[in-house]
Amino acid sequence: MMKKDAAGSRVLKYVTAGAAAGVLLFSSLVPRMIPQTWAPQPADRVKAPAKAGPGVLPVQAAGRSGDEPVVLRVANWEEYIDLGDWDEEETIELPSGDIIGENSMIEDFEIWYEETYGKKVRVEYSTFGTNEDLYNMLTLGDVYDLVCPSEYLIMKLMAEGETVPLSEQFFDTSDEYNYYSRGVSPFIRNMFETKEINGEPWARYAAGYMWGVTGLVYNPEMVTKEQASSWKILADPAFRRRVTIKDSVRESYFAAVAAIKSDMLTSEEFRSDPDYAQKLEEEMNDTSPEMIAQVEQWLKGVKDNVFSFETDAGKADMITGKVAVNYQWSGDGVYTMDQADEDDFTLAFAVPEESTDIYFDGWVMLKKGIGGDPDRQHAAEAFINFLSRPDNAIRNMYYIGYTSVLSGGDDPRLFEYAQYNYEAEDDEEETEDYDIGYFFEEPEEAGSGEYVICAPADQVDRQLSAAYPPEDVIDRSSIMVYFNDQQNADINRMWVNVRCYDIRRAPVWGWLLLGAVLIAAVWYLLKRKRIIRT
Amino acid sequence: MAFSRKSLGIPYAVFLVVFVAAPLLFLFYYAFTDGQGQFTMQNLLHFFTDPNTLGTLYYSFSIAIVTTVVCLLLAYPVAYILATSRLRQRSVILMLFVMPMWINFSLRITALKEILNVLEGNLAMYPFLNAVIGMTYDFLPFMILPLYTTISRLDGALREAAMDLGANDVQTFLRVTLPLSVPGIISGVSMVFLPAMTNYVVLDMLYNSTYIMGSLIGSYFAAYNWHGGSMISLILLAMICLFTLLSGSVEEEGSARGALL
Numbered sequence: 001m002m003k004k005d006a007a008g009s010r011v012l013k014y015v016t017a018g019a020a021a022g023v024l025l026f027s028s029l030v031p032r033m034i035p036q037t038w039a040p041q042p043a044d045r046v047k048a049p050a051k052a053g054p055g056v057l058p059v060q061a062a063g064r065s066g067d068e069p070v071v072l073r074v075a076n077w078e079e080y081i082d083l084g085d086w087d088e089e090e091t092i093e094l095p096s097g098d099i100i101g102e103n104s105m106i107e108d109f110e111i112w113y114e115e116t117y118g119k120k121v122r123v124e125y126s127t128f129g130t131n132e133d134l135y136n137m138l139t140l141g142d143v144y145d146l147v148c149p150s151e152y153l154i155m156k157l158m159a160e161g162e163t164v165p166l167s168e169q170f171f172d173t174s175d176e177y178n179y180y181s182r183g184v185s186p187f188i189r190n191m192f193e194t195k196e197i198n199g200e201p202w203a204r205y206a207a208g209y210m211w212g213v214t215g216l217v218y219n220p221e222m223v224t225k226e227q228a229s230s231w232k233i234l235a236d237p238a239f240r241r242r243v244t245i246k247d248s249v250r251e252s253y254f255a256a257v258a259a260i261k262s263d264m265l266t267s268e269e270f271r272s273d274p275d276y277a278q279k280l281e282e283e284m285n286d287t288s289p290e291m292i293a294q295v296e297q298w299l300k301g302v303k304d305n306v307f308s309f310e311t312d313a314g315k316a317d318m319i320t321g322k323v324a325v326n327y328q329w330s331g332d333g334v335y336t337m338d339q340a341d342e343d344d345f346t347l348a349f350a351v352p353e354e355s356t357d358i359y360f361d362g363w364v365m366l367k368k369g370i371g372g373d374p375d376r377q378h379a380a381e382a383f384i385n386f387l388s389r390p391d392n393a394i395r396n397m398y399y400i401g402y403t404s405v406l407s408g409g410d411d412p413r414l415f416e417y418a419q420y421n422y423e424a425e426d427d428e429e430e431t432e433d434y435d436i437g438y439f440f441e442e443p444e445e446a447g448s449g450e451y452v453i454c455a456p457a458d459q460v461d462r463q464l465s466a467a468y469p470p471e472d473v474i475d476r477s478s479i480m481v482y483f484n485d486q487q488n489a490d491i492n493r494m495w496v497n498v499r500c501y502d503i504r505r506a507p508v509w510g511w512l513l514l515g516a517v518l519i520a521a522v523w524y525l526l527k528r529k530r531i532i533r534t
Numbered sequence: 535m536a537f538s539r540k541s542l543g544i545p546y547a548v549f550l551v552v553f554v555a556a557p558l559l560f561l562f563y564y565a566f567t568d569g570q571g572q573f574t575m576q577n578l579l580h581f582f583t584d585p586n587t588l589g590t591l592y593y594s595f596s597i598a599i600v601t602t603v604v605c606l607l608l609a610y611p612v613a614y615i616l617a618t619s620r621l622r623q624r625s626v627i628l629m630l631f632v633m634p635m636w637i638n639f640s641l642r643i644t645a646l647k648e649i650l651n652v653l654e655g656n657l658a659m660y661p662f663l664n665a666v667i668g669m670t671y672d673f674l675p676f677m678i679l680p681l682y683t684t685i686s687r688l689d690g691a692l693r694e695a696a697m698d699l700g701a702n703d704v705q706t707f708l709r710v711t712l713p714l715s716v717p718g719i720i721s722g723v724s725m726v727f728l729p730a731m732t733n734y735v736v737l738d739m740l741y742n743s744t745y746i747m748g749s750l751i752g753s754y755f756a757a758y759n760w761h762g763g764s765m766i767s768l769i770l771l772a773m774i775c776l777f778t779l780l781s782g783s784v785e786e787e788g789s790a791r792g793a794l795l
Contacts, residue, residue, distance in 0.1 A: 132756065241658040247743075307658040308741040322651070492757035496586060499745045499753065503589035510596055517599050525780065 069120035145369035208405030211360035212330035331402030564764035613681035684718025
């Protein structure tokens with residue numbers, strides 16, 4: 001016993017010595033950590049930046065000399081930009097010229113910026129995995145000048161007053177380098193100009209990057225198009241353990257609302273309402289307590305019916321034939337179908353009749369990063385424009401598989417690229433005309449017939465319909481807005497309820513097992529004690 | 535300050551304070567406060583009144599108990615045979631059993647997934663079974679090793695004495711070998727049971743979408759509810775402490791402390 005005590009006190013001394021060192025180290029870290037991580041209080045976070053306003057922020061440009069490069073801190077999704085290094089045979093041969101990615105887009109931008117504006121720029125490029133990750137990174141004090149979140153986070157950042165408006169110069173279509181304003185699709189431009197946050201249109205703060213809709217990738221050998229045309233399939237016992245859904249609250253919520261309100265959403269009466277678009281958006285963003293309760297019930301049923309709640313495995317499970325239906329974003333849908341094609345396995349894409357979540361990722365500049373520095377803002381806007389140059393947009397589309405928000409304006413290459421991908425060969429027997437004019441032409445030219453792709457008939461249910469959804473899909477699409485803290489808390493709680501095991505459902509044998517183990521443990525301990533005493 | 539042996543302990547003490555003690559303090563702070571930083575017992579109360587947290591606790595316990603029992607039933611005979619055999623190369627054979635531990639576990643589970651896929655047809659049909667198989671696959675070596683160590687250190691003379699006094703093989707095993715190997719069983723159980731309650735990656739990879747303790751804590755933090763998440767972590771920690779104390783008290787009585795890895 002003596003020996004043990006001595007050892008004990010020695011350990012104690014080490015710990016005391018170490019504690020002193022630890023406290024020193026810690027105290028140097030704490031002032032940095034505490035204000036940002038201590039007890040997150042959303043209400044404060046929202047108000048603080050609004051109070052400061054752009055005028056108060058320090059102007060960092062003051063001390064920069066001529067040669068020093070502007071540093072542009074960009075945060076984008078993982079694998080969401082062309083990294084170059086293509087093989088020769090990957091060259092995209094369009095009537096207006098070949099396109100190939102040699103260097104990464106970032107390098108190309110740095111070179112282009114210096115050649116065009118005579119100033120050096122250095123891009124510090126970071127990536128994030130989810131919108132929530134990005135938001136956490138920003139809350140914890142990471143500083144970026146230009147970020148590319150999805151629509152709902154853009155709305156949130158705008159509402160919180162974190163974003164810097166795009167300059168007037170950016171919208172000047174007479175400037176040949178303003179590729180974004182000159183080339184953005186009229187459809188996207190219209191959406192950005194009509195949707196508002198706090199009375200200001202999105203277009204004032206955000207420039208689109210990629211867009212799409214949500215839908216279902218399905219295996220036509222096991223599922224009919226009819227069946228894949230309703231979100232209800234996710235809860236259909238006929239496909240027990242053969243469907244996957246996203247492991248994401250927002251996506252699951254959307255599908256659940258659409259499935260629950262299916263009859264109403266697909267009724268002729270609702271469809272022909274003069275305020276259909278407006279009403280659809282309200283219905284799809286319904287977060288009333290009754291709705292949340294119904295969604296919870298529905299998703300609990302789905303949980304017992306689906307193969308998995310997946311974050312990334314869904315694509316592979318679809319390609320290997322493990323599942324028959326996969327809830328997917330259209331961009332990933334294109335990728336899944338492309339991969340399956342390589343294995344001579346045919347998959348198709350359908351957008352349910354009830355509604356679809358139209359999404360896009362877009363660029364916004366952040367006050368904390370730009371800080372009123374005109375050089376930095378110029379570089380940020382130039383970065384958006386460079387990515388919007390038709391050849392670069394095509395490189396990114398090829399690399400990522402998603403659809404760019406650009407139509408190219410006067411430049412024909414984006415439409416040529418769609419034709420390059422989807423136009424039928426001359427010897428194709430069954431073809432169908434597929435009009436994507438809504439995306440490529442100004443509303444006043446609608447129906448010109450100029451933007452019709454003569455595609456193989458099956459493409460209408462496959463990649464083409466995922467890359468450029470038909471107009472009727474667009475008509476029934478709805479934006480999923482950002483929810484306030486209360487709504488988020490309610491929906492997150494609902495999600496935990498769905499994912500947890502409900503103790504009221506525990507079977508008798510489970511309780512018996514648990515009881516038996518507990519009794520055995522107690523009995524054993526008591527028996528031990530008795531032996532020791534005697 | 536003259537160099538002393540004591541200073542050798544400083545790096546570890548610093549590590550301990552920065553990565554264990556300090557985070558624990560944060561955990562305590564969050565567990566007993568609400569969003570406004572006020573002291574509250576609400577989080578604790580919530581844990582024991584919410585059917586979800588209780589359900590998750592129940593589900594985790596079930597998986598962990600079944601896994602532990604299966605591991606024990608599989609591991610004991612193997613450890614017994616290995617420890618009592620006269621094979622010269624028994625350490626090599628033991629190595630073969632332990633080797634899977636050196637391979638990254640997510641790789642092993644990915645491989646297991648393909649095997650199960652062939653055996654079961656549709657993996658998602660048996661979420662509970664998959665979880666148990668995955669955990670067993672993952673933790674079996676942790677059960678074999680302490681059992682083997684304990685049994686191989688048993689004094690053979692005790693067994694011989696029992697036989698001399700007229701006990702048959704079964705009686706010898708039940709009344710001598712088994713009771714004497716209890717310390718090994720306990721350290722094996724604690725090395726399997728506790729991780730099996732929280733290792734949610736196994737469930738995720740094998741398509742079980744029900745939360746267990748690990749994923750439940752994760753979901754609280756993902757939804758910015760740091761206070762609730764901290765409380766669950768703390769309760770889990772308390773359970774681990776209790777379990778370790780109880781098993782420790784049993785082990786102290788048995789002399790075979792070497793059974794711990």
